[in-house]
Amino acid sequence: METNRIYKIIFASVYPLYLKKVEAKGRSKEELDTVIFWLTGYNKQSLQRQIEQKSDLEFFFAQAPAFNTHASKITGVICGYRVEEIEDKLIQKIRYLDKLVDELAKGKAMEKILRS
Numbered sequence: 135m136e137t138n139r140i141y142k143i144i145f146a147s148v149y150p151l152y153l154k155k156v157e158a159k160g161r162s163k164e165e166l167d168t169v170i171f172w173l174t175g176y177n178k179q180s181l182q183r184q185i186e187q188k189s190d191l192e193f194f195f196a197q198a199p200a201f202n203t204h205a206s207k208i209t210g211v212i213c214g215y216r217v218e219e220i221e222d223k224l225i226q227k228i229r230y231l232d233k234l235v236d237e238l239a240k241g242k243a244m245e246k247i248l249r250s
Contacts, residue, residue: 175200
């Protein structure tokens with residue numbers, strides 16, 4: 135995994151891809167945002183600010199107001215890697231979000247996605 139390139143991906147360029155993926159499977163923007171809010175602690179205004187500022191993924195996760203303590207309950211394979219075994223903490227956070235978006239797109243119940 136080439137981490138430096140991944141760190142510098144602009145969140146505003148990834149967000150529409152997440153949205154397209156979940157909407158194609160009948161899920162909503164509000165559900166996507168709920169998942170992002172749960173994982174990162176952002177709210178509607180602070181997430182929009184990150185998008186407008188064109189924050190890269192490194193900054194996006196570094197500025198996350200309250201990364202969810204239950205994120206370690208997210209397990210499984212994403213992009214060929216088991217998320218619970220990824221050693222680089224930033225890459226792990228990025229893949230946690232990828233995994234949650236996948237689960238949302240696959241129709242998993244929100245209660246299970248949010249692992250509360």
